[in-house]
Amino acid sequence: MIATDFEKCLDDSLRDLDSKTPQLNYVDPLGYLEFNYLVRHACGVITDSGGITEETTVLGVPCLTLRDNTERPETITIGTNELIGTDPSKLPPALARLMEGQWKKGAIPQKWDGKAAERIVEHLERLLVRT
Numbered sequence: 001m002i003a004t005d006f007e008k009c010l011d012d013s014l015r016d017l018d019s020k021t022p023q024l025n026y027v028d029p030l031g032y033l034e035f036n037y038l039v040r041h042a043c044g045v046i047t048d049s050g051g052i053t054e055e056t057t058v059l060g061v062p063c064l065t066l067r068d069n070t071e072r073p074e075t076i077t078i079g080t081n082e083l084i085g086t087d088p089s090k091l092p093p094a095l096a097r098l099m100e101g102q103w104k105k106g107a108i109p110q111k112w113d114g115k116a117a118e119r120i121v122e123h124l125e126r127l128l129v130r131t
Contacts, residue, residue, distance in 0.1 A: 044098050046091075053081040058112060062103040064094050080106035 024046075027038065039045055039055055044062040047053065050071050056063035057079030064084050075081035080103070084090050097103060111119075 044095075044103070053079065054112075056080050057106060058108055060106065062098050064091065064098070066091070074109045078107050078109045080104065 029035075030038070036055055036059070039052075039061055040059050042061055044064060045052060045056050046064045046066065047056075048066045050065075050067075053063050053065055053070065053072050053075040055061075057075045061080060063075070063079075063081040065081055066084050066086060068083065068085050070076065070081070070083060072081075076083060082094065082104070084094050
């Protein structure tokens with residue numbers, strides 16, 4: 001399990017938890033490729049970042065988001081993300097479900113196929129041909 005890149009208010013608490021929980025590895029912010037390598041090989045990710053929920057969904061890795069809302073709701077409805085909220089008491093039960101293998105499998109949303117640029121070009125061509 002990895003935890004990374006939190007707002008300052010969560011940062012100190014999670015660092016303290018890291019010293020008490022050997023399964024949790026708190027890491028300082030990393031480069032994109034290094035971070036995705038860790039995510040790919042993690043049993044789960046704890047975050048308060050909306051962007052990280054996209055990577056976990058695409059990689060099929062469980063994600064616990066310490067926020068009350070998200071700008072990426074498809075990571076919850078389709079993906080592997082779950083909003084835990086800002087109440088710290090909700091994290092232990094969620095971690096227990098994850099460690100017991102009770103986490104949802106999730107899927108990659110339909111248009112997250114790496115072909116957005118192709119679709120944009122096709123749409124622009126159709127618009128330009130019409131005029």
